[in-house]
Amino acid sequence: MRLHKVKSAKSAGGLNGISKCPTGIPGLDVITFGGLPRGRCTLVCGGAGCGKTVLGMEFLVRGATDFDEPGVCLSFEETAGELATNVASLGFDVNALVARKKLAIDHVYIERKLIEETGEYDLEGLFVRLSQAVDAVGARRVLLDSVEALFAGLENQSILRSELRRLFRWLKDRNLTTIVTGERGEGALTRQGLEEYLSDCVILLDHRVTETVLTRRLRVVKYRGSMHGTNEYPFLIETDGISVQPLTSLDLTHTASNERVSTGVATLDTMLGGKGYFRGSSILISGTAGTGKTSLTAQFVDAACARGERCVFLSFEESAIQIVRNMGSIGIDLGRWVDKGLLHFQASRPSTFGLEMHLGKIHRLVKEVAPKTVVLDPVTGLSRCGTANETTSMLLRLVDFLKEKQITILLTTLPNGSDGQEQTGADISSLVDTWVQLRDIESGGEHNRGLYILKARGLAHSNQIREFLLTDRGVELRAAYLGDAGVLTGSARLVQEARDASTTLLARQEMERKQFLLERKRKALNAQIACLQLEIETEEQESGQLIAQEKLKVKKEENEQKDMAKSRFVNTGSREANGRNAKARGGRQ
Amino acid sequence: MTKSKNAAGKAAAKWELKLYVAGQTAKSLQAFANLKRICEEHLAGEYHIEVVDLLKNPQLAAGDQILALPTLVRSLPEPVLKIIGDLSNTERVLVGLDLQARASKGYA
Numbered sequence: 001m002r003l004h005k006v007k008s009a010k011s012a013g014g015l016n017g018i019s020k021c022p023t024g025i026p027g028l029d030v031i032t033f034g035g036l037p038r039g040r041c042t043l044v045c046g047g048a049g050c051g052k053t054v055l056g057m058e059f060l061v062r063g064a065t066d067f068d069e070p071g072v073c074l075s076f077e078e079t080a081g082e083l084a085t086n087v088a089s090l091g092f093d094v095n096a097l098v099a100r101k102k103l104a105i106d107h108v109y110i111e112r113k114l115i116e117e118t119g120e121y122d123l124e125g126l127f128v129r130l131s132q133a134v135d136a137v138g139a140r141r142v143l144l145d146s147v148e149a150l151f152a153g154l155e156n157q158s159i160l161r162s163e164l165r166r167l168f169r170w171l172k173d174r175n176l177t178t179i180v181t182g183e184r185g186e187g188a189l190t191r192q193g194l195e196e197y198l199s200d201c202v203i204l205l206d207h208r209v210t211e212t213v214l215t216r217r218l219r220v221v222k223y224r225g226s227m228h229g230t231n232e233y234p235f236l237i238e239t240d241g242i243s244v245q246p247l248t249s250l251d252l253t254h255t256a257s258n259e260r261v262s263t264g265v266a267t268l269d270t271m272l273g274g275k276g277y278f279r280g281s282s283i284l285i286s287g288t289a290g291t292g293k294t295s296l297t298a299q300f301v302d303a304a305c306a307r308g309e310r311c312v313f314l315s316f317e318e319s320a321i322q323i324v325r326n327m328g329s330i331g332i333d334l335g336r337w338v339d340k341g342l343l344h345f346q347a348s349r350p351s352t353f354g355l356e357m358h359l360g361k362i363h364r365l366v367k368e369v370a371p372k373t374v375v376l377d378p379v380t381g382l383s384r385c386g387t388a389n390e391t392t393s394m395l396l397r398l399v400d401f402l403k404e405k406q407i408t409i410l411l412t413t414l415p416n417g418s419d420g421q422e423q424t425g426a427d428i429s430s431l432v433d434t435w436v437q438l439r440d441i442e443s444g445g446e447h448n449r450g451l452y453i454l455k456a457r458g459l460a461h462s463n464q465i466r467e468f469l470l471t472d473r474g475v476e477l478r479a480a481y482l483g484d485a486g487v488l489t490g491s492a493r494l495v496q497e498a499r500d501a502s503t504t505l506l507a508r509q510e511m512e513r514k515q516f517l518l519e520r521k522r523k524a525l526n527a528q529i530a531c532l533q534l535e536i537e538t539e540e541q542e543s544g545q546l547i548a549q550e551k552l553k554v555k556k557e558e559n560e561q562k563d564m565a566k567s568r569f570v571n572t573g574s575r576e577a578n579g580r581n582a583k584a585r586g587g588r589q
Numbered sequence: 590m591t592k593s594k595n596a597a598g599k600a601a602a603k604w605e606l607k608l609y610v611a612g613q614t615a616k617s618l619q620a621f622a623n624l625k626r627i628c629e630e631h632l633a634g635e636y637h638i639e640v641v642d643l644l645k646n647p648q649l650a651a652g653d654q655i656l657a658l659p660t661l662v663r664s665l666p667e668p669v670l671k672i673i674g675d676l677s678n679t680e681r682v683l684v685g686l687d688l689q690a691r692a693s694k695g696y697a
Contacts (some may be wrong), residue, residue, distance in 0.1 A: 028694070098671070106651055108654070108656060109654045110656055113670075114670060114671055114679055114695070115673055115685075116670070116672040116673070116682070116684060116685025117672075117673050117674050117681070118672055118673070118674040118676050118677060118678040118681040118682050118685065119619075119620075119674035119675040119676060119677035120616055120619075120674055120675045120677070121616070121657045121658060121659060121660075121673045121674040121675065122616070122658055123656060123657050124607065124611040124643070124657075124658040125611070125643060125650050125655040125656045125657055125660065126641045126657075127655050127659045128611060128644070128647045128655075128658075129647070129651055129655070129656075131648045132647040132648060132650070150656075153656075154657070262602070262682065282677050397649070489652050515678045562682065566618065
């Protein structure tokens, strides 16, 4: 019980820091780690037209619609009607919210010409009006836009300043989360030094035009008691309000899938360890003009659509119809996927919008279509919309965003500069996982296409340069032929192939000849063996006869001796007696 | 609560004056006293003062664009004029009410 108390006290006071009030503005809550400080005043300052009022109104509207926190707007510049009309273009129906008592707008108007100041006064009237509006809707959020108008309307600045201080105190005491807008001043955040009173959280808005393209930026200057992103973050004001795009909103925590997706070219799959790219990885296809970047991309898109996955194809050079027609010429029918609703083309000139707008549009398209694959062809065009840094940062954010959603992203790029084959337009090599380089190989009076894999994170990949062919059945990769001058392509390869074929034929003929000779030799030897066999048989026969004759001869002699002995009457047993005697003699010795 | 001072009858009031205050503060009492004095001096019989307490009727503040308190609004004669403060500077009140010309020329 006691432990629990200690714990809750900790979480309420120290460790978890101040309570946050989510703005509902995409990206802003990420930068501020949860939103604006609850029950405190936040100063939003910036030059004319940088979106202070829009930010404030979106804070109120989103509070009322998404967080069930009604709001009050004290507008010192625009009437309620004007405000409603202005933000209607952002899709906010202010009048409906007012009617539902979710929002109250009070236009506070002050005209110096019609006001004479005589003696002591205070701004209790403002408090009364604010208090009344807050009570009427049960407001939790307040927008003061912009109190600086009071400085123009009232002469006695010391009263005004002390009253403003009292107003901000009053808002805090009522636990109202407040946005106070202020015009940017010379050498100070606001013209009237409002930051002096509003020190809890200060957000600076800015817009700059570089090469005729406007980029809005937002920076959290200070945020007392909380972590916050410190960079300048580009933001957009679009048809659904503000969206801030933090560069490093995610701490590279996207998951890495082990799933593989086919490149659409079987040979290229083989080069990438057999199965193609990783799902949710970023792939860069770079190559000079006419090396077949779009074709290789189309092959991938075709394969993805064939698997039933949705694709978004952002083209910055060709129209959708043109791409479909051109890919038809190499046997890739993208039109059917468009008809099936799997393939979404978005073709626009890069210079049509600023980089942030492009990014915003991609974000929106991804949300609408929920694709598995996004193609940007080519990203080089985008670098014309901003500096190299800005383009890289934009692409980085795009890649992060898509990776987080496990969407495979395929970028194509043209190397800039004649010398740098490995240079990419925007220095994006570090943000891609797989880099396929297409090269123009000049040899033997021909330009041919070569393909190799420059890098493939986490994939065992071939290091060979393959010849890349555009056939009427799509992209084909040929095995590499190495000659004296490197890879052989085109006619040189054909010649080499023919040469190889003739060499093989010769070898086969030679072998056949050898086999024939061997056979002949065997036959000859066999004949020899038979001959020898015959010889030995003859020999045997002859020897047999001789032996027989000899035997006969011996027998005949024996018979003759017997006959002789018979005739001489020799006892045949005498030999035995002799033998016995001899034995006896031997025993005696 | 609305206090009404009608010196010369409703129909005859050429000057419609509204004094906005928030409660009976020192400043509001001061303002009312000052206003009463100035009106008696310069507009005797021609004015009608309405005191609006915004603590009681806060919804009335927006209509006349009341911001500072006390505020004196001259709704008649046209144009509408506003004077803020406790009306302690008589000179400026007269300027604000566009009464100075009358005062200097000596007719009331």
